[in-house]
Amino acid sequence: xxxxxxxxxxxxxxxxxxxxxxxxxxxxxxxxxxxxxxxxxxxxxxxxxxxxxxxxxxxxxxxxxxxxxxxxxxxxxxxxxxxxxxxxxxxxxxxxxxxxxxxxxxxxxxxxxxxxxxxxxxxxxxxxxxxxxxxxxxxxxxxxxxxxxxxxxxxxxx
Amino acid sequence: xxxxxxxxxxxxxxxxxxxxxxxxxxxxxxxxxxxxxxxxxxxxxxxxxxxxxxxxxxxxxxxxxxxxxxxxxxxxxxxxxxxxxxxxxxxxxxxxxxxxxxxxxxxxxxxxxxxxxxxxxxxxxxxxxxxxxxxxxxxxxxxxxxxxxxxxxxxxxx
Amino acid sequence: xxxxxxxxxxxxxxxxxxxxxxxxxxxxxxxxxxxxxxxxxxxxxxxxxxxxxxxxxxxxxxxxxxxxxxxxxxxxxxxxxxxxxxxxxxxxxxxxxxxxxxxxxxxxxxxxxxxxxxxxxxxxxxxxxxxxxxxxxxxxxxxxxxxxxxxxxxxxxx
Numbered sequence: 001x002x003x004x005x006x007x008x009x010x011x012x013x014x015x016x017x018x019x020x021x022x023x024x025x026x027x028x029x030x031x032x033x034x035x036x037x038x039x040x041x042x043x044x045x046x047x048x049x050x051x052x053x054x055x056x057x058x059x060x061x062x063x064x065x066x067x068x069x070x071x072x073x074x075x076x077x078x079x080x081x082x083x084x085x086x087x088x089x090x091x092x093x094x095x096x097x098x099x100x101x102x103x104x105x106x107x108x109x110x111x112x113x114x115x116x117x118x119x120x121x122x123x124x125x126x127x128x129x130x131x132x133x134x135x136x137x138x139x140x141x142x143x144x145x146x147x148x149x150x151x152x153x154x155x156x157x158x
Numbered sequence: 159x160x161x162x163x164x165x166x167x168x169x170x171x172x173x174x175x176x177x178x179x180x181x182x183x184x185x186x187x188x189x190x191x192x193x194x195x196x197x198x199x200x201x202x203x204x205x206x207x208x209x210x211x212x213x214x215x216x217x218x219x220x221x222x223x224x225x226x227x228x229x230x231x232x233x234x235x236x237x238x239x240x241x242x243x244x245x246x247x248x249x250x251x252x253x254x255x256x257x258x259x260x261x262x263x264x265x266x267x268x269x270x271x272x273x274x275x276x277x278x279x280x281x282x283x284x285x286x287x288x289x290x291x292x293x294x295x296x297x298x299x300x301x302x303x304x305x306x307x308x309x310x311x312x313x314x315x316x
Numbered sequence: 317x318x319x320x321x322x323x324x325x326x327x328x329x330x331x332x333x334x335x336x337x338x339x340x341x342x343x344x345x346x347x348x349x350x351x352x353x354x355x356x357x358x359x360x361x362x363x364x365x366x367x368x369x370x371x372x373x374x375x376x377x378x379x380x381x382x383x384x385x386x387x388x389x390x391x392x393x394x395x396x397x398x399x400x401x402x403x404x405x406x407x408x409x410x411x412x413x414x415x416x417x418x419x420x421x422x423x424x425x426x427x428x429x430x431x432x433x434x435x436x437x438x439x440x441x442x443x444x445x446x447x448x449x450x451x452x453x454x455x456x457x458x459x460x461x462x463x464x465x466x467x468x469x470x471x472x473x474x
Contacts, residue, residue, distance in 0.1 A: 007183045007184055007185035007186070007193075007195055007198045007294075007306070008183070008184045008185075009181055009182075009183050009198060009201065009202055009205075009308075010181045010182040010183070010184075011181065012179050012180065012181040012202070012205055012206055013179065013180045013181070014177060014178070014179045014206070014207065019330060020330070020368060020369055020470055020471060021328050021329065021330045022328065022329045022368065022436070022438070023325055023326045023327065023328040023329070024325075024326040025323045025324070025325050025326070026323055026324045026326075027323035027324075028323070035323075037323055040323050040325060043325065044325055044328070047325075047328055048328055048330070049330065052178060052180065053178055053309075053311070054214055054309065054311070056370055056434055056436065058434065058435065058436050058443070059445075060443065060444065060445030060446075060448065061445050061447075061448075062384070062385050062386040062445065062447050062448055067269055068220070068272075068273050068274070069220050069265060069268065069269055070220040070265055073254055073256070075253045075254035076254045076262070076265055078253060078254070079252045079253060079254050079262050079265070079266070080265065080266060080269055082250075082251060082252070083245075083246060083250070083266045083269070086250075087245070087399075087403070088399060092398075092399070092402075093398060094395045094398070095391045095394060095395060096389055096391035096392045096394070096395050098389070104392070104395050107385060107386055107392055107395070107396065108395070108396060108399045110385065111383055111385055111396055111399070111429060112270055112428055112429070113269060113270070113272075114272065114384075114429075114430065114433070115384050115433075115448075116384070116433045116434045116435065117272070117273075117274045118214055118216065118274045118276070118434070119216065119274065120180070120214065120216050120307040120309055122180070122307075127216070127218065127307055128218065129217075129218030129219050129220065129305070130218075131219075131220050132218065132219075132220055132273075136323075147445070148323070149436040149438075149443055150325075151369075151370065151436055153311065153369070153370070153469065153470075154178055154311075155178060164343055164351050164352060164353050164355070164356055164452075165341045165342055165343035165344075165351075165353055165356045165452075165464070166341070166342045166343075167339055167340075167341050167356060167359065167360055167363075167466075168339045168340040168341070168342075169339065170337050170338065170339045170360070170363055170364055171337065171338045171339070172335060172336070172337045172364070172365065210336060210338065211336055211467075211469070212372055212467065212469070225427055226378070226430075226431050226432070227378050227423060227426065227427055228378040228423055231412055231414070233411045233412035234412045234420065234423055236411060236412070237410045237411055237412050237420050237423070237424070238423065238424060238427055240408075240409060240410070241403075241404060241408070241424045241427070244408075245403070270428055271427060271428070271430075272430065275430070275431075275432045276372055276374065276432045276434070277374065277432065278338070278372065278374050278465040278467055280338070280465075285374070285376065285465055286376065287375075287376030287377050287378065287463070288376075289377075289378050290376065290377075290378055290431075311469065312336055312469075313336060
């Protein structure tokens with residue numbers, strides 16, 4: 001089946017891969033909800049000496065997750081939390097209840113939203129969209145200490 | 159707990175990382191629904207001069223997303239759109255309504271499906287499965303201009 | 317809007333990118349449910365000669381997916397399967413029914429959970445959290461043979 005060209009491609013830039021920079025980011029959450037870690041991720045890239053490439057973000061937990069979403073209106077985060085509660089209600093037909101009524105819903109929310117993502121880096125800056133922020137989303141009711149692995153892969157600044 | 163071996167691993171190929179190639183793909187959507195960008199992504203890899211490695215795809219928006227799904231029967235895309243509407247109905251209990259009844263559902267759909275993914279590249283070709291296509295999925299009702307960052311990381315063709 | 321620092325960043329380690337190692341992992345599933353492929357992924361990294369970097373995992377199918385989730389209590393996997401069935405019931409309003417009542421739900425589950433993810437590698441070992449396992453999740457009712465592309469990108473062991 002023929003189809004029309006879907007998009008327009010810009011010129012391609014080519015560089016060499018030179019650097020992998022790695023650090024861990026520890027975040028103390030305040031219970032269920034969104035923690036903005038965009039500034040920390042940008043600071044890591046700045047400190048890493050990286051120029052062009054990717055930031056890889058990985059969360060080492062199964063009842064929290066990483067989400068890139070709107071950073072403007074806090075109501076969006078409230079609604080996203082509402083949506084996640086509707087997907088995985090505390091009173092759902094779950095059999096894994098030994099860790100409390102918020103635990104299995106947290107795993108389901110984690111499964112739906114994921115623990116690994118990447119963001120392109122251009123000229124040492126995260127190439128996020130205007131309205132995009134990077135969030136650690138806590139799905140458990142109580143505060144938790146969460147560990148994130150940050151890695152930059154790409155070229156070095158001169 | 160002992161468990162059986164789950165899978166069979168092939169021989170491992172080893173090469174050097176040499177190249178990061180970057181471009182932006184601009185896509186004009188026609189409102190809610192799927193736009194196939196597989197050909198554009200493959201063309202980028204071809205033009206990049208890359209041989210083996212990965213294509214990283216990143217969408218710079220919060221009310222659209224990237225999905226790898228079946229490319230054969232268009233009914234699948236219809237049903238995936240139906241499913242996303244069921245997950246995030248326009249008349250859900252959302253408080254972020256200032257941008258219209260399709261906006262908050264679009265953010266929820268974006269959260270569930272994500273804005274960053276990668277596809278392996280072997281010998282300059284996307285290693286997609288037989289039935290896999292790469293789609294930009296518009297979640298807003300009206301057409302939008304969407305920006306995607308494409309990056310190849312890997313080895314160069316001779 | 318000012319906000320508090322969200323997290324604490326560790327020291328940054330810097331290395332060179334040197335190696336891309338690639339292999340395919342073939343997995344025979346037993347029908348709907350989770351297959352733990354953590355050991356196979358770790359074995360690949362070990363055999364690859366990689367030291368620090370990332371493991372990229374890619375599934376070449378549209379009715380199965382890759383999930384990082386809890387590896388301790390098998391009840392969690394039962395509940396995750398229950399949740400996926402609630403999201404995409406066999407008797408939903410789907411029009412793509414030609415491949416059987418389990419096919420369209422499988423595509424929806426695949427869309428929600430995804431086919432591409434990465435795991436950081438530190439000193440040749442997957443930097444998974446204590447309770448994290450890597451799973452191939454089969455969404456079809458019958459057993460299937462599934463192909464996964466594994467790629468390590470990073471530095472070499474001395």
